[in-house]
Amino acid sequence: xxxxxxxxGLVHAGASLSLSCAASGRTGSSFLLGWFRQPPGKEREFxxxxxxxxxxxxxADSVKGRFTISRxxxxxxxxxxxxxxxxxxxxVYYCAHNRQSKILSTQGANYNYWGQGxxxxxxx
Numbered sequence: 690x691x692x693x694x695x696x697x698g699l700v701h702a703g704a705s706l707s708l709s710c711a712a713s714g715r716t717g718s719s720f721l722l723g724w725f726r727q728p729p730g731k732e733r734e735f736x737x738x739x740x741x742x743x744x745x746x747x748x749a750d751s752v753k754g755r756f757t758i759s760r761x762x763x764x765x766x767x768x769x770x771x772x773x774x775x776x777x778x779x780x781v782y783y784c785a786h787n788r789q790s791k792i793l794s795t796q797g798a799n800y801n802y803w804g805q806g807x808x809x810x811x812x813x
């Protein structure tokens with residue numbers, strides 16, 4: 690499985706930004722794609738996920754109501770719309786693939802494949 694994340698950038702607080710993740714290769718028909726992020730000097734943390742084929746979603750409490758995850762089922766694409774960005778959202782954002790979808794896992798250790806990351810910087 691190959692994952693390609695894109696869409697990061699530098700924005701001011703309160704702005705919006707959208708990230709994309711393209712999954713290719715042997716993704717399977719039942720899997721999760723998730724967004725994780727690693728703020729500077731901190732550990733990686735879960736952001737949001739979406740499942741295939743049913744489209745179930747989950748969010749970290751810190752982004753609920755501000756971020757929206759979506760997908761293009763036919764293209765194995767995942768998106769993250771980020772509204773109301775805050776300086777604490779500054780991080781490298783990674784997309785990741787989990788081979789199963791029965792459990793909506795928020796633990797990075799349960800994800801098998803990772804993209805290269807895209808930088809999101811929010812200035813105050």
